[in-house]
Amino acid sequence: MSRRIEQHPDLTDPRPGALFFSTWRVGTPERQRQTVEAIGRTWERRPWPTGDLLRYHVYAGHDGSTLMHYSQWSDEQAYEAFVKAHRQERVDEIDTAVPEIERLGLARYRRYRSRDRAVGDVRVPGLIVTVRIDFEEGAGERREEWVDLVVKALGDDPEGHAGLVSAHFHLSTDGGHVLNYAEWESDQAYDEALAAPATDTWERVRTSPGVTGVSGSRYRHALGLVPG
CATH class of the missing domain: 3.30.70.100 (Alpha-Beta Plaits)
Known part of the structure; x- marks a missing residue:
């Protein structure tokens, strides 16, 4: 299953071969809070999608409007497989809870x-x-x-x-x-x-x-x- 934690991620972990940052604009501090809770509920209700995803973290912007997402993957192919098989159902559930989220794009790093x-x-x-x-x-x-x-x-x-x-x-x-x-x-x-x-x-x-x-x-x- 998927488990919620409070600890910050270990960014020096040598295992991930692909790192992803993305940003969502949600509009207000209240919608920030609601979206974080919707993400947590959506993921906790489902099995962890793959052992190739090591951890996934969400951050609330001090601007009161944005959320940043950071995830560590074994490789880019594992992420692409997740997108094909598992991502949309999670996005749909989050969007039902908090409509009109603006997704500003995803960037890939090492x-x-x-x-x-x-x-x-x-x-x-x-x-x-x-x-x-x-x-x-x-x-x-x-x-x-x-x-x-x-x-x-x-x-x-x-x-x-x-x-x-x-x-x-x-x-x-x-x-x-x-x-x-x-x-x-x-x-x-x-x-x-x-x-x-x-x-x-x-x-x-x-x-x-x-x-x-x-x-x-x-x-x-x-x-x-x-x-x-």
Whole structure:
């Protein structure tokens, strides 16, 4: 069966070969809550669809309007098989409970590297921040260089990012962008990091060639589902 959990996902798990992020627009905080509950009920009433799905998590946007979905799969073929056999009946039940959900698209990734939490760090993240960094067409090879520079900047500035629990950098399989999934102690900790003076390395990050745009969103973990 499918089992609901409160724990945040382990983004450093080496098993998944395919990672998916998607976003739904639901409109209001009340509809956010209703949709999360509908997802939980829909999945708990059914068997876990396949052993190739390791975990599925849902996050509520601080904007009060969106939900982010994150799932870990053994490979893309397993996800495509799920879409053909199991996805639509789940979508239909959720849409019956909360009509007119706008699905804004799904992107596929592989995790490149992480700035993982320190040994013994048991903090529970109070804030999840995702930052998407878009690159010029044909500049996909610069993405790893950019991530390496960010990880160096974090290492050079431990005090300015004391509230950062971990950061996980994903490369889109279409070659176009990087997605950073970062766990923070709180909104305050994140705001303080944004306001801290920039180091030389951070200036290099901000002026990196090939970057065409940066956009970020704040979330709280709302639902975790695993086989059970």
